[in-house]
Amino acid sequence: MNKRIMIVAGEASGDLHGSNLVKEALRLDPRLSFFGIGGRRMRDEGVTILVDASEMAVVGLVEVISHFRVIYHAFSVLKKIIRTTPPDLLILIDYPDFNLHLANVAKRAGVRVLYYISPQVWAWRVGRVKKIAGLVDRMAVVFPFEVPFYEKEGVPVTFVGHPLVDTVHPTMTRPEAQALFCLDPARKTVGLFPGSRKGEIRNLMATIIDAAALLRKHYPDLQFILPLASSLSNADIAPFLGSNPLDIKIVEGKIYDVMQVCDAIISVSGTVTLEAALMGVPMVIIYRVSPLTYTVGKRLIKVDHFGICNIVAGERIVRELLQDEAEPGLIAAEIGRILTDDVYAREMRQKLAGVKSKLGAGGGSARVARLLIEMVTDSTETQ
Numbered sequence: 001m002n003k004r005i006m007i008v009a010g011e012a013s014g015d016l017h018g019s020n021l022v023k024e025a026l027r028l029d030p031r032l033s034f035f036g037i038g039g040r041r042m043r044d045e046g047v048t049i050l051v052d053a054s055e056m057a058v059v060g061l062v063e064v065i066s067h068f069r070v071i072y073h074a075f076s077v078l079k080k081i082i083r084t085t086p087p088d089l090l091i092l093i094d095y096p097d098f099n100l101h102l103a104n105v106a107k108r109a110g111v112r113v114l115y116y117i118s119p120q121v122w123a124w125r126v127g128r129v130k131k132i133a134g135l136v137d138r139m140a141v142v143f144p145f146e147v148p149f150y151e152k153e154g155v156p157v158t159f160v161g162h163p164l165v166d167t168v169h170p171t172m173t174r175p176e177a178q179a180l181f182c183l184d185p186a187r188k189t190v191g192l193f194p195g196s197r198k199g200e201i202r203n204l205m206a207t208i209i210d211a212a213a214l215l216r217k218h219y220p221d222l223q224f225i226l227p228l229a230s231s232l233s234n235a236d237i238a239p240f241l242g243s244n245p246l247d248i249k250i251v252e253g254k255i256y257d258v259m260q261v262c263d264a265i266i267s268v269s270g271t272v273t274l275e276a277a278l279m280g281v282p283m284v285i286i287y288r289v290s291p292l293t294y295t296v297g298k299r300l301i302k303v304d305h306f307g308i309c310n311i312v313a314g315e316r317i318v319r320e321l322l323q324d325e326a327e328p329g330l331i332a333a334e335i336g337r338i339l340t341d342d343v344y345a346r347e348m349r350q351k352l353a354g355v356k357s358k359l360g361a362g363g364g365s366a367r368v369a370r371l372l373i374e375m376v377t378d379s380t381e382t383q
Contacts, residue, residue: 006087007036010056010095012196012231013271015039024369054231103135160367161360168278177257191262196229205240211331225249227258264338277309284334286326317351
């Protein structure tokens with residue numbers, strides 16, 4: 001019998017990890033059928049997308065409220081399916097506030113839950129571990145330091161390794177990428193990574209462009225490149241570029257080929273900072289949300305660093321510019337230091353190289369796929 005699996009990935013990074021998981025699972029059992037929330041990558045792997053992840057990817061209290069209708073509709077659609085035609089397994093990828101509510105629906109309907117990419121309980125709202133313990137049948141975590149948090153509460157947990165270890169690789173040489181992107185190899189290149197959410201574009205794109213303009217003023221030979229996330233379109237960033245006087249190269253896809261041609265990167269906080277760390281590219285991390293969201297979050301967050309690459313490293317490898325500090329002058333100054341201070345840039349690269357060793361060996365997606373198969377099999381045997 002074909003097994004129906006509901007999978008929920010509410011953001012671009014989850015779409016990436018979900019697509020790799022689906023690919024590995026179908027390799028093990030082609031009879032599996034996937035449906036749920038995701039983006040282009042999951043759709044390309046054969047997942048029936050009921051709600052596009054691009055409509056769900058928001059950060060912050062104010063931002064969530066403004067998208068409440070879309071999020072509530074998505075939740076209602078999935079809840080009805082779980083109650084009327086329950087799937088054989090529910091896979092949740094990150095996106096905790098939405099997914100934990102859905103896990104509660106699944107629990108009441110007798111649907112087993114595999115949670116992949118853990119909510120960051122070690123960073124904030126530690127009390128959620130107890131809630132998770134009552135809702136999740138198996139937690140698949142990507143950082144080794146997450147295991148004790150779940151073991152303490154009796155949650156079945158498996159460290160699978162980070163899936164990015166397998167996927168963060170360029171597809172061509174640096175000279176080939178420079179030629180493809182029409183970049184001059186004799187000039188230094190700065191990457192502009194404004195994020196995958198429309199809210200991030202609204203909050204930070206103009207700041208990033210202003211920082212790039214300052215850099216061009218001080219370093220006239222600089223060239224800029226911007227990889228467009230799969231959840232965005234050119235129309236989302238066009239209003240901020242105008243006539244594009246900085247001649248920013250816009251690239252769809254090939255994010256790791258883009259990274260390898262960069263001498264430095266301006267990046268919003270998120271999974272992309274870990275990808276850049278694995279590529280060994282020096283960067284500055286910026287982050288800005290509504291004042292209310294930041295005020296509330298600051299009281300709840302229990303970690304010393306905001307950028308995930310710094311959290312994994314356990315030290316401030318990369319400078320973080322948050323809220324009011326995320327302004328063009330400070331951003332440009334940090335990138336300028338990376339470009340001109342060889343010792344500073346070299347030390348950052350060396351420390352970024354140490355991040356990869358903490359993320360485990362490759363094969364993370366395949367390990368989760370095996371857990372998926374085991375849970376579907378166990379579910380069948382108990383019916």
